[in-house]
Amino acid sequence: MYLIGFVLLLGPLVTVHELGHYLVGRLFGVHAEAFSVGFGKEIAGRTDRRGTRWKLSALPLGGYVQFKGDMNPASVPDADSVTEASEEDTSGNFQNAALWKRALIVAAGPVTNLIVTIAIFASLFAIYGKPVIEGVEDSREVAVFAENSPAQAAGIQLGDTIVAVDGAPMADFDDIKAVVAIHPGERMIFTVERDDDRIDIPVTTARDSRTDRFGNTSQIGFLGIGPGGGRYVFEPVGPVQSIPMAFDHTWDVLGMMVTGIKQVLTGERSIKELGGPVKIAKYSGEQMSLGLVAFIQFAALISLNLAFINFLPIPALDGGHLAFYAAEAVRRKPVGPQATEWAYRTGIFLVLVFMAVVTVNDVVSLPVFGPLFGS
Structure with missing residues (x-):
C-alpha cells in the first residue's frame, strides 16, 4: 500500500512539475534533450520527432528536464555548449535564451505545482462545500x-x-x-x-x-x-467563490509550513519532525486507505511542499537558478563559471545532507525500529 500510494502521489506531481518547465521552454523555442520521471538508470523510454528523450528512470524521487546547453540534469550551464552555440547555432539553446525567458522557464515548475494545489482545493470546495x-x-x-x-x-x-x-x-x-x-x-x-x-x-x-x-x-x-x-x-459553495477560498486556504497552509520550518531551525521543534521520501510513502499509503478525498487532499499538500522547496534559493534547485538570474540582472552579466561551480557543489551537498537527515528520521520512526531507538 505504501509503495502504490507513493507512486500514485509523487509520479503525477513530479510529471506536472517538469511539464511546466518543458511547456514554457517549448513556448520559447528552447529544445529539451531529455524529460525524465525519476533519476538514475533509464528503465524505459522513447525519443519523439523533436529529438526529446522521454524516459522513466530507476530512482523515483523526482525528475528533470534537460535542455540543450545544460551540462547535467541539475541544469548547470555547459560553458562549452554556450560557446559553441554562440558561434555556430544559438537556436534552441537554453543558456542563450533571454534572461527573462530562462527565469520564466525555471519558475514554471514550482508555479505549476502551486496551480495544482489551488485547483485541488478549489475543486473540493466546489464539490463538497x-x-x-x-x-x-x-x-x-x-x-x-x-x-x-x-x-x-x-x-x-x-x-x-x-x-x-x-x-x-x-x-x-x-x-x-x-x-x-x-x-x-x-x-x-x-x-x-x-x-x-x-x-x-x-x-x-x-x-x-x-x-x-x-x-x-x-x-x-x-x-x-x-x-x-x-x-x-x-x-454549498459556488465554483467562482471556491477559487478565492482555495487561494486563502493555500496561503494559510503555506504560512503553517514556513512557521514549522522556522521552529525547527530555531530549536522550538525537533528536527525529527522533518520527513522525507519514506515518510511520504508511509503517509501516502495511509491516506489512500482513508479514501480518494483524503488522498487527493494529501496530494495537494505535497504539491505545495514541492513548490515551496523548489523556490528556496539553494543552487541546484529552481530557486537557486532564479537567484543566479537575479544576480545576472543586477550585474548585467552572468555569475562567473568558478563561482557558479562552487555554488552548485555547495547546493548539491546541502540537498544530499538534508535528504540523508530526513531519510534517517523516516527509517528510525518506522514501527519496526521504534523499540531499538526508543522512539
Whole structure:
C-alpha cells in the first residue's frame, strides 16, 4: 500500500512539475534533450520527432528536464555548449535564451505545482462545500472550556469573541485552531471583544501530544476552548467563490509550513519532525486507505511542499537558478563559471545532507525500529 500510494502521489506531481518547465521552454523555442520521471538508470523510454528523450528512470524521487546547453540534469550551464552555440547555432539553446525567458522557464515548475494545489482545493470546495459549525452564528465566540483550559486560566471568559491572535485577524474557529496548533507551549496574544471593548490577553498554549489511528504522533498547541454548536456541516459553495477560498486556504497552509520550518531551525521543534521520501510513502499509503478525498487532499499538500522547496534559493534547485538570474540582472552579466561551480557543489551537498537527515528520521520512526531507538 505504501509503495502504490507513493507512486500514485509523487509520479503525477513530479510529471506536472517538469511539464511546466518543458511547456514554457517549448513556448520559447528552447529544445529539451531529455524529460525524465525519476533519476538514475533509464528503465524505459522513447525519443519523439523533436529529438526529446522521454524516459522513466530507476530512482523515483523526482525528475528533470534537460535542455540543450545544460551540462547535467541539475541544469548547470555547459560553458562549452554556450560557446559553441554562440558561434555556430544559438537556436534552441537554453543558456542563450533571454534572461527573462530562462527565469520564466525555471519558475514554471514550482508555479505549476502551486496551480495544482489551488485547483485541488478549489475543486473540493466546489464539490463538497465549506465546513461550518452547525447552529453557531460566530464560531469565534467562546462557548465552552475544556478541562485545564490554558485560555480560561489566562482570563478569557465565556462569551468572549476572539478576533485576532498575535495581531492576525481570525475569520472563524478553524483559523484559531490552526494558528494555535502550530505554536505548542508558546505565549500568544489573543485579542477578544467583550462588552464592546477589545482586550489583549496573553495566553501560553499547552503542548498536546496527539496520535492518529496509524500511530503517527505529533505535538500541537492546545487552547482548551470550543464554539459550541453541533458536528460540522458543509455549506454549498459556488465554483467562482471556491477559487478565492482555495487561494486563502493555500496561503494559510503555506504560512503553517514556513512557521514549522522556522521552529525547527530555531530549536522550538525537533528536527525529527522533518520527513522525507519514506515518510511520504508511509503517509501516502495511509491516506489512500482513508479514501480518494483524503488522498487527493494529501496530494495537494505535497504539491505545495514541492513548490515551496523548489523556490528556496539553494543552487541546484529552481530557486537557486532564479537567484543566479537575479544576480545576472543586477550585474548585467552572468555569475562567473568558478563561482557558479562552487555554488552548485555547495547546493548539491546541502540537498544530499538534508535528504540523508530526513531519510534517517523516516527509517528510525518506522514501527519496526521504534523499540531499538526508543522512539
